[in-house]
Each structure stands twice: as structure tokens, then as C-alpha cells.
Amino acid sequence: MNAEPVTVLLADDHDAVRARIRLALAGEGFEVVAEAADGPGAVEAAERERPDIALLDVNMPGSGIKAAEEIVQRLPRTVVVMLTVSRDDDDLFAALRAGASGYLLKDTDPSRLPFALRGVLDGEAALPRGLVARLIEEFRTRGKRRRLPLMRQRGVELTEREWEVLEFLHDGLSTAEIAERLKISPVTVRRHVSEILKKLRVTSREEAVRLMQEDQEPSP
Numbered sequence: 001m002n003a004e005p006v007t008v009l010l011a012d013d014h015d016a017v018r019a020r021i022r023l024a025l026a027g028e029g030f031e032v033v034a035e036a037a038d039g040p041g042a043v044e045a046a047e048r049e050r051p052d053i054a055l056l057d058v059n060m061p062g063s064g065i066k067a068a069e070e071i072v073q074r075l076p077r078t079v080v081v082m083l084t085v086s087r088d089d090d091d092l093f094a095a096l097r098a099g100a101s102g103y104l105l106k107d108t109d110p111s112r113l114p115f116a117l118r119g120v121l122d123g124e125a126a127l128p129r130g131l132v133a134r135l136i137e138e139f140r141t142r143g144k145r146r147r148l149p150l151m152r153q154r155g156v157e158l159t160e161r162e163w164e165v166l167e168f169l170h171d172g173l174s175t176a177e178i179a180e181r182l183k184i185s186p187v188t189v190r191r192h193v194s195e196i197l198k199k200l201r202v203t204s205r206e207e208a209v210r211l212m213q214e215d216q217e218p219s220p
Contacts, residue, residue, distance in 0.1 A: 056068055
């Protein structure tokens with residue numbers, strides 16, 4: 001008697017990508033029971049089909065990260081795996097924080113996809129080798145976040161990456177220059193800047209830099 005196939009929700013805004021994944025999974029004990037082209041559609045399909053695995057594109061319309069978070073919260077038995085072209089470690093951390101159990105690159109050998117997904121179902125981590133070292137470093141520095149006292153807003157805490165971005169802003173670097181220095185995308189830089197401004201309760205980069213400068217001034 002054959003085992004029941006592993007049911008899969010496939011969400012990506014590119015038809016060609018979905019077709020390639022369907023082909024890779026065909027005959028390997030997987031069944032694609034639903035497809036979606038954006039985040040909200042993925043969440044809706046997941047709630048309807050309750051698949052074993054939700055394979056989500058990170059950057060599809062409506063945010064694959066947000067869809068992952070909602071699916072994990074609503075369907076704890078569905079394993080979420082991100083599929084992406086992004087080697088940006090910040091995207092990786094966002095996916096893991098959202099509850100994803102795997103992070104696979106779209107240029108992965110298609111023949112390895114079924115093995116990777118079965119590994120995730122068995123409790124193994126599916127991560128690109130190139131991002132594993134950055135993940136280890138993140139755990140090493142966890143709990144060692146820099147605290148910026150701030151004269152007018154004490155207790156504001158920035159992550160290591162946010163601190164790096166703020167320091168580059170202080171040095172006058174542009175978004176593109178910061179992205180190049182940190183080897184991340186400009187979109188990710190803007191996301192960090194937005195988070196910094198929110199934490200510091202200011203509305204511009206200039207105000208954030210000014211607060212940093214004031215904090216570094218010696219007390220009278």
C-alpha cells in the first residue's frame with residue numbers, strides 16, 4: 001500500500017518557477033494541492049487546503065514573509081519553507097523569525113528539492129551553505145546588542161545591523177553606499193532605516209544622526 005503523498009502549497013508570482021517546482025516534485029511522493037501568486041492568496045489557499053508544506057516565495061506581492069508568519073500562526077501543523085533568489089542574510093533572519101523551517105534558493109538543483117523538503121519534515125534545517133556562517137554569527141551576538149542610551153530617549157535598543165546602518169548614516173553614506181558596504185540590498189537598508197527611525201521616534205535620518213551625535217557629546 002502506497003503512502004499518502006506529501007501535500008504542498010506552492011506560492012510564487014512567476015508561472016515558470018511554479019512549473020519548474022511542480023516538475024521537480026512530480027513522481028517524488030509530493031502533490032501540489034494549491035498554487036498562489038501573492039501573499040494573501042497563499043494564506044487563503046493554506047487555510048483551505050491545510051497542506052503539509054507551504055513553499056513560499058520571499059518577494060512575491062503581498063510579502064512572502066508576512067504570509068509565512070500568518071500561516072505558521074494559523075496552521076501550526078503546516079511546515080513553511082521559503083523559496084527565494086535572495087542571499088541577503090536579513091531576509092533569512094526575517095523568514096526564520098516568521099517561523100519558516102527552511103530557506104531554499106531558487107538556483108538549487110531541482111533534483112535536490114524533494115530531499116530538502118523531506119529533510120525539513122523530518123526536523124532538519126534547510127539552509128544555503130553560504131548563509132550558515134552568518135546565522136551562527138547571529139546566535140553568537142544574540143543577547144549582546146548595543147544599547148544606545150540617548151539623552152532624550154533612554155533605553156532605546158538597536159540590533160547590531162541597525163547600529164551599523166546608523167553609524168554609516170552618521171558618516172554620510174547614501175542608501176546605495178550602505179548596501180554595498182554591508183552586502184545587502186538597498187530595499188533592506190531602507191527597511192533598517194525605517195525601523196531605526198521608529199525606535200528613536202524621529203521622522204528623518206538627519207534627526208537620528210543628530211540624536212547619535214548628542215549622545216556622544218561629553219557631559220558638562
